[in-house]
Amino acid sequence: MREDTHSEDRWTDADWRQGATRALAVCPRQGLRLARDHNLADLGWLTKAAYAYTDDRVWEPLTLPADTAGAPDTPANALAELLTAITRHQHEHQQRTVERLTEVLDSGLLSAEVIEPSLYYRAKAYEDLDQGAAARAGMRQVADADGRLAPKARRGLANLARLAGDFPTALAAVPTLGWKGRHHRALGDIRWSQADTAAAGAAFEAGRAEAEQHGAPGERAMMQVRLALAVSFADPDRADDELALAHQLLGGLDQRSSTLLAKVVALIKDAGTSGVTNGAQGVNAEIEAAGLPSLHRFVELVLAFHHAVRGEDQGLAATIDRLRALTATGDFAYFTDIAHYMAGLPLPEPSTTRWTKSEADVRSAWHGLVRVRQEHLLAGN
Numbered sequence: 585m586r587e588d589t590h591s592e593d594r595w596t597d598a599d600w601r602q603g604a605t606r607a608l609a610v611c612p613r614q615g616l617r618l619a620r621d622h623n624l625a626d627l628g629w630l631t632k633a634a635y636a637y638t639d640d641r642v643w644e645p646l647t648l649p650a651d652t653a654g655a656p657d658t659p660a661n662a663l664a665e666l667l668t669a670i671t672r673h674q675h676e677h678q679q680r681t682v683e684r685l686t687e688v689l690d691s692g693l694l695s696a697e698v699i700e701p702s703l704y705y706r707a708k709a710y711e712d713l714d715q716g717a718a719a720r721a722g723m724r725q726v727a728d729a730d731g732r733l734a735p736k737a738r739r740g741l742a743n744l745a746r747l748a749g750d751f752p753t754a755l756a757a758v759p760t761l762g763w764k765g766r767h768h769r770a771l772g773d774i775r776w777s778q779a780d781t782a783a784a785g786a787a788f789e790a791g792r793a794e795a796e797q798h799g800a801p802g803e804r805a806m807m808q809v810r811l812a813l814a815v816s817f818a819d820p821d822r823a824d825d826e827l828a829l830a831h832q833l834l835g836g837l838d839q840r841s842s843t844l845l846a847k848v849v850a851l852i853k854d855a856g857t858s859g860v861t862n863g864a865q866g867v868n869a870e871i872e873a874a875g876l877p878s879l880h881r882f883v884e885l886v887l888a889f890h891h892a893v894r895g896e897d898q899g900l901a902a903t904i905d906r907l908r909a910l911t912a913t914g915d916f917a918y919f920t921d922i923a924h925y926m927a928g929l930p931l932p933e934p935s936t937t938r939w940t941k942s943e944a945d946v947r948s949a950w951h952g953l954v955r956v957r958q959e960h961l962l963a964g965n
Contacts, residue, residue: 677875779949
């Protein structure tokens with residue numbers, strides 16, 4: 585079948601790469617059982633399979649022996665617990681992920697090669713838990729080691745710079761990231777945050793195409809969700825189509841954060857219409873259950889957009905108060921600035937956010953998106 589280049593249903597190179605990646609997920613399942621049952625010490629080949637399993641964030645189900653619970657007592661058990669923690673972070677509260685990975689790291693049983701993913705995924709969990717200092721320390725440790733996950737850690741540091749409102753530092757890092765550091769994703773996040781939805785959409789489309797070239801369905805789905813996010817503020821009709829494709833690409837994957845973000849996108853495209861406030865309450869409940877508090881801020885940003893479009897001053901004021909409380913640590917504080925810009929309100933005090941454009945340009949762009957939505961609704965859409 586590999587040589588078939590003419591039949592209508594032949595596999596593309598991307599299909600073969602995706603199939604190979606998914607097939608490797610069998611190796612950890614079977615290999616970990618063998619390693620545990622026979623107390624194998626040389627886990628080199630299994631470590632490579634474990635990296636292949638985590639590379640694209642597809643998160644195929646990984647059913648491990650029931651007795652992986654508790655502190656690991658052999659290298660095989662430690663590797664099994666590591667993969668269990670990484671896989672289950674899509675289903676468990678992120679604090680539990682931190683606890684699992686800390687226990688594995690403290691066991692001292694991991695080989696040097698797999699300490700790196702333990703630190704990286706713990707740092708990501710810290711980020712989701714709004715523990716920015718711990719997240720930065722973990723990402724810096726992985727980046728400085730210059731190992732296999734260093735490009736992802738450097739992207740993580742760029743992302744954390746953006747969350748802290750340091751957009752020039754985040755933008756300066758983009759050319760150094762490349763495919764492994766998901767440069768298009770980093771650039772798109774910088775652009776949409778400044779209401780440059782066209783540039784953000786172009787970056788996410790480029791990221792989706794690059795993911796397809798590399799046979800990376802997980803990244804492709806993430807880029808499609810972000811593309812829907814970028815266009816949802818400016819073009820709700822197109823957002824419908826992009827969101828439909830996002831749900832299609834997410835099918836069969838296990839990406840809880842992206843799935844929840846897609847629900848936020850649905851609220852953005854409906855902003856200004858009835859039902860958004862109740863819908864936001866439902867999404868917030870799911871976010872709370874998932875242990876992904878960073879996404880609460882996205883919901884509040886949607887509500888700020890919604891109230892600004894409808895001219896609901898009281899609702900907007902309450903939303904800004906909630907955003908201020910949610911961003912008290914400093915991360916995402918620029919969302920509070922954006923909420924003011926949307927409604928054409930002055931900032932109560934000078935902002936610490938450093939944009940890549942002038943503050944006036946960013947303010948004008950966000951307020952412009954509110955006017956575009958108002959006109960869209962007045963036209964009967």
